[in-house]
Amino acid sequence: MERDKRVMSPSYTRTEPIVAREGWGCYVHDIDGNVFLDLSSGMFVLNYGYSHPKLIRAVTQQATKLTHFAGTDFYYESQVELAERLVELTPGNFAKRVYFGNSGAEAVEAAFKCARWHTRRPRMIAYTGAFHGRTFGAMSLSSVNIVHHRYFAPLVPGVTFMPYPYCYRCPFKQSYPGCDFACIDFIRESLVKVVPPEEVAAVIAEPIQGSSGYIIPPPEYYPMLKELCEEHDWLFIADEIQTGLGRTGKMFAMEHWGVVPDIVCVAKALAGGMAPIGATIARAEVMDWEPGAHASTFGGNLIACAAALAGLDILKKQKLVKRAAKLGALALKRLREMGERSNLVGEVRGKGLLLAVEMVKDKRTKERAIKERNAVVKAALDHGLIVFRGGRSVIRIAPPLIISRGELELGLDILDDALREVGRKC
Ligand SMILES: Cc1ncc(COP(=O)(O)O)c(C=O)c1O
Numbered sequence: 291m292e293r294d295k296r297v298m299s300p301s302y303t304r305t306e307p308i309v310a311r312e313g314w315g316c317y318v319h320d321i322d323g324n325v326f327l328d329l330s331s332g333m334f335v336l337n338y339g340y341s342h343p344k345l346i347r348a349v350t351q352q353a354t355k356l357t358h359f360a361g362t363d364f365y366y367e368s369q370v371e372l373a374e375r376l377v378e379l380t381p382g383n384f385a386k387r388v389y390f391g392n393s394g395a396e397a398v399e400a401a402f403k404c405a406r407w408h409t410r411r412p413r414m415i416a417y418t419g420a421f422h423g424r425t426f427g428a429m430s431l432s433s434v435n436i437v438h439h440r441y442f443a444p445l446v447p448g449v450t451f452m453p454y455p456y457c458y459r460c461p462f463k464q465s466y467p468g469c470d471f472a473c474i475d476f477i478r479e480s481l482v483k484v485v486p487p488e489e490v491a492a493v494i495a496e497p498i499q500g501s502s503g504y505i506i507p508p509p510e511y512y513p514m515l516k517e518l519c520e521e522h523d524w525l526f527i528a529d530e531i532q533t534g535l536g537r538t539g540k541m542f543a544m545e546h547w548g549v550v551p552d553i554v555c556v557a558k559a560l561a562g563g564m565a566p567i568g569a570t571i572a573r574a575e576v577m578d579w580e581p582g583a584h585a586s587t588f589g590g591n592l593i594a595c596a597a598a599l600a601g602l603d604i605l606k607k608q609k610l611v612k613r614a615a616k617l618g619a620l621a622l623k624r625l626r627e628m629g630e631r632s633n634l635v636g637e638v639r640g641k642g643l644l645l646a647v648e649m650v651k652d653k654r655t656k657e658r659a660i661k662e663r664n665a666v667v668k669a670a671l672d673h674g675l676i677v678f679r680g681g682r683s684v685i686r687i688a689p690p691l692i693i694s695r696g697e698l699e700l701g702l703d704i705l706d707d708a709l710r711e712v713g714r715k716c
Contacts, residue, residue, distance in 0.1 A: 291304075291307060291309065305679065306667075306671055306676070308320050308324075308326065308671075308676075309321045309322075312340075312341075313328070313332075313336075313340025313341055314339075314340050314341050315339045315340060315341075315690070315692065315697075316328055316329075316339055316340070316689060316690050316692070316693050316697050317340065318332075318340060318676070324674070325674060326671070326674050326675065326676050327674060327675050327676065327697065327700060327701050327704070328340075328676040328689075328690070329675060329676060329677050329687050329688065329689045329701045329705075330676050330677060330678040330686065330687075330688055331559070331688050331689060331690045332563055333558075333678065334500070334532050334537070334558050334559065334688050335558045335559055335562070335563040336559070336562060336563045336690050337535060337536065337537065337559035337562065337601075337605075337610070337690055337691045337692075338559075338562040338601055338604050338605075338610075338690065338691070338692055339690040339692045339693075340563075340690075342562060342601075342604060342692070344600050344603070344604055345562045345564050345597050345600050345601060345604070346564075347600070348564075348596045348597055348599065348600035349564050349565070349593055349596055349597050349600075351596070352368075352592055352593055352596035353593060356592055357591075357592055357593060358588075358591060358592060359592065360587070361390070361589065361590055361591065361592075362585040362586065362587060362589070366592060366595075368592060368595035368596055368599060369390065369590045369595050371595070371599060372388075372390075372569075372590065372595045372598050372599055372602075373387075373388035373390075373569075373590075375599065375602050376388050376556070376569055376571050377571065379541055379542075379602070380541075380542060380554045380571045381542055381544060381545055381549075381550045381551065381554075382550040382551075382573070384573060384574070385573070385574035385575075386571050386572060386573055386574055386577075387571075387572055387574050387577040388569055388570065388571050388572075388577075389404070389569070389570040389572075389577065389584065389589070390567065390568070390569055390586075390589040390590025390594075390595075391567075391568040391569070391570070391586050391589040391590075392566045392567065392568055392586060392588050392589055393423065393557055393566055393568045394422070394423050394428075394529075394531040394555065394557035394558060394568055395422065395423025395424055395425040395428040395429075395568075396423075396425070396557075396568045396586065396589070397529075397531065397555035397556065397557050397568035397569055397570045398422040398423050398425075398427065398428040398431065398494070398529060398531075398555050398570075399423075399425055399427045399428055400555075400568075400570040400584055401492075401494065401527045401529075401553045401555050401570050401572070402414065402427045402428070402431065402446075402492075402494070402527075403427070403579075403583070403584055404553065404570065404572055404576065404577055404579060404584070405491040405492035405525050405527065405553065405576075406491050407578075407579045407583060408491075408525070408576045408577070408578055408579070409491040409492070409523075409525065411488070411489050411490060411491040412447075412448045412489055412491070413448040413449070413450065413485060413486075413489045413490045413491060414431060414448060414449045414450070414490065414491060414492055414493075414494060415449075415450055415451075415452055415477070415485070415490055415492070415493040415494070415524070416431040416432070416433070416449050416450070416451055416452075416493075416494050416495075417433070417451060417452055417453070417454040417494075417495055417496075417499070418433050418451045418452070418453050418454055418461070419433065419434050419454045419456065419499050419501075419502035419505065419681075420432050420433055420434060420451075420454070420494070420495070420496060420499060420502075420529075421434040421435075421438075421496070421499075421500060421501035421502070422494065422496075422529055422531075424438060426442075426445065426446055427446050429442065429445065430445035430446035430449050431446075431449055431494055433451050434499075434501045434502050435501075448489075450480065450484060450485045452473070452476065452477050452480065453473055453476060454473075454499055454502070454505060454507070455473045455505075455507040455508060455511045456499075456502075456505045457469075457507075457508060458505075458636070458637045458639075458648060458656070459656065460472075460473075461473070462476070466508050467508070471510065471511075471514060473511075474511075474514050474515070474518070477515075477518060478518070481522075487522040487524075488522070488523075490522060490524050491524065491525060492524055492525035492526065492527050492552075492553070493515065493518075493519055493524055493525075493526055493527065494527040494529060495512075495515070495526075495527070495528065495529065496528075496529045496530075496531075496532065496533065497512070497528055497529075497530065497533050497538075497542075497543035497544045497546070497547070498532075498533050498538065498543055498641065498644065500531075500532035500533065500680070500686075501680060501681070502680065502681045502684075503646050503648060503680035503681025503682075503683075503684030503686065504639060504640065504644055504645065504646035504680060504684065504686055505639075505681075506639050506640075506641060507547075509546075509547065511547070512544065512547035512548075512549040513547060513548065513549055515549075516549045525552040525553060525576060526549070526551045526552050526553075527551060527552065527553040527554075527555065528542070528543075528544045528551035528553070528554050528555070529555045530542050530543060530544065530554050530555060530556050531555055531556060531557045531558050531568075532558060532644075532688075533644060534554070534556045534559070535556060535559045535560065535601075535605065536605055536610050536611035536614050536642070536691055537559065537614060537642060537643060537644050537688065537691070538614065538618075538641040538642040538643075538644050539611065539612075539614045539615030539616075539618050539619075539641055539642025539643070540611065540615075540641075540642070541611055542554065543641065543644075546641060552572060552573050552576050553570060553571070553572040553573070553576065553577075554570075554571045554572075555568070555569070555570055555571075556568070556569050556571070557569070559601070560594075560598050560601065561594045561595075561597035561598045561601060562597055562598075562600075562601040562604075564593065564594070564597035565591065565593045565594035565597055566588075566594065567589075567590060567591075567594035567595075567597075567598060568589075569590070604692075605691075608691075608692065610691040610692065611691075613691060613692075614642035614643040614691050615642050617643060617689075617693065617695060617698055618640060618641065618642035618643045618644070618645065620695070620698070621640070621643070621645055621687070621698055621702060622638065622639075622640045622645060624699075624702050625638045625640070625645060625647060625687075625702065626638045628647075628702070628705070628706050628709060629647065632709050632710070632713050633653065633713060633716070634649050634650065634651075634659055634662050634666075634709065634712065634713055634716065635647055635648070635649060635650070635653075635709070636648045636649065636650035636653055636656050640687075643687075643688060643689050643691060643693070644686075644688050645686075645687040645688070646680060646684050646685065646686055646687070647684065647685045647687070647705075648681070648683060648684045649662055649663040649666070649683045649684070649685065650683065651716075658682050658683035659683050660682055660683045662683075662712055662716060663679065663683045663684065663685060664679070665712045665715075666685060666705075666708045666709055666712045667679055667685060667708075669707075669708035669711050669712055670704055670705055670708040673704045673707065673708065674704065675701055675704040675705060675708070677701075677705060685705075687701075687705070689701065
C-alpha cells in the first residue's frame with residue numbers, strides 16, 4: 291500500500307486495505323493469507339464469481355489462437371456472435387445494432403454520441419444522483435458526487451438534471467403513493483421553463499441508481515417517463531451497467547417496469563472480469579451513424595468476446611437469473627428482519643441480488659448515519675466480509691450470482707453481527 295501511494299494516481303478512492311492475491315468462487319484471498327467473502331462481486335463485475343473454470347478455459351483457449359485483430363477495420367466471428375446474443379437478450383423484439391467499447395463509461399459515451407447523431411438534437415436529460423462514468427461525456431451526465439465535477443468544467447453542455455424518484459427521501463417531501471408523481475410534473479414544468487423539448491435527444495437513466503445506493507423507482511415511474519419520451523420524440527437510454535445481465539432477477543432491470551429502452555448500455559459483468567468490455571445496444575434505426583463516426587482499437591477484443599460468450603452460456607446453463615430472483619427474495623426478507631431489529635436501519639430495499647441497507651441515526655427524522663455505516667462496513671471487513679458503500683449512508687450488497695444459499699446466509703450473519711456491534715456502541 292505504501293508503494294501504491296508513491297506511484298499510483300491519488301484519484302482512486304481506496305477505502306479498504308485489501309491487497310488481493312487470488313480469488314475462487316465468492317472468496318478473495320489477500321497477500322497476508324486472509325480470506326474474504328465478497329458480497330460486492332469485485333464491484334459488481336464478478337457475477338460468475340472469481341476464476342470460474344469455464345471462463346478461464348474460454349479465455350486460455352482464445353489466447354492460444356488469436357488475441358488481437360483490428361476489429362475496427364477487419365472482422366472476426368466472436369464479435370458478431372456476441373452482438374447477436376446481446377441483440378437477442380436485450381428487451382424489444384426489433385432489429386438492433388451493437389457497438390463495443392472497453393468500459394461502462396465508453397458504453398455511455400457511445401450512447402450519448404449516437405443519440406445526438408441520430409436525432410441531431412443537442413440536449414440530454416439525466417438525473418441527480420446518477421453515475422455513468424468519468425470520461426467527459428459520461429461525467430457530464432452524472433451528478434452523484436461533486437468530486438466527479440470539481441475543476442473539470444466546462445463539462446459537455448446541454449445536460450439538464452431532473453430529480454430521481456428517491457421515494458425514501460422524496461426531493462419534493464411527498465410520500466409515495468399519495469404523491470401524485472410530483473417528480474414527473476417537475477419534468478413537465480421544466481419543459482415550459484428550462485428545456486425546449488424539441489432540442490432534447492435522449493433521457494438517460496439507471497433503472498436502479500447504483501452509486502447512490504440502489505434507489506428503486508416506484509412501478510409507475512418508468513412507464514410515465516416513457517410516455518413523455520414518446521410525446522417529445524426523445525430516445526430512452528437505460529444504463530444497465532450495474533443492473534444488467536441477471537443481477538436483479540430479470541435479464542435487464544428495466545424489465546421490472548415493462549419499459550423497452552431505445553439504447554441499452556452494459557459493461558461490468560459482461561466478460562465476468564476476464565477482460566474489459568462495454569457494449570451499447572441500440573435500435574437498428576437509431577444506431578445509424580456513418581463509418582468512422584465512432585470506434586475503439588480494443589473495443590470488443592477477442593479475449594473479452596470469448597469471456598463474454600462463455601459468461602452468457604454460464605448465465606443460461608446455471609439459470610442464474612432465476613437464481614438471483616430466488617436468493618434475492620430470501621436475502622431481502624432476512625435483511626428486513628435485521629432492519630426491524632436495528633435502530634440504525636431506515637430502509638432495506640432490493641431486487642434480486644442487488645440489495646441495499648440505508649442507515650439512519652433516527653428512523654423518524656432519517657438523519658443519515660454516515661459514520662455508523664462506515665463502521666459497519668469496517669466491522670464486516672474485520673470479520674471477513676466485503677460489502678460496499680453506496681450513496682451517503684447506504685450499504686450495497688451484490689453477491690456473485692453463483693453464490694450458494696449457505697454462503698449468502700454466512701455473509702448476512704456476519705453483516706448482522708457487524709450491525710449489532712456498531713449498534714451497541716451508539
Ligand atoms: C451505472 C454505471 N454506469 C457507468 C459506470 C462506469 O463504468 P466504468 O467504471 O467501467 O467506466 C458505472 C461504474 O461504476 C456504473 O455503475
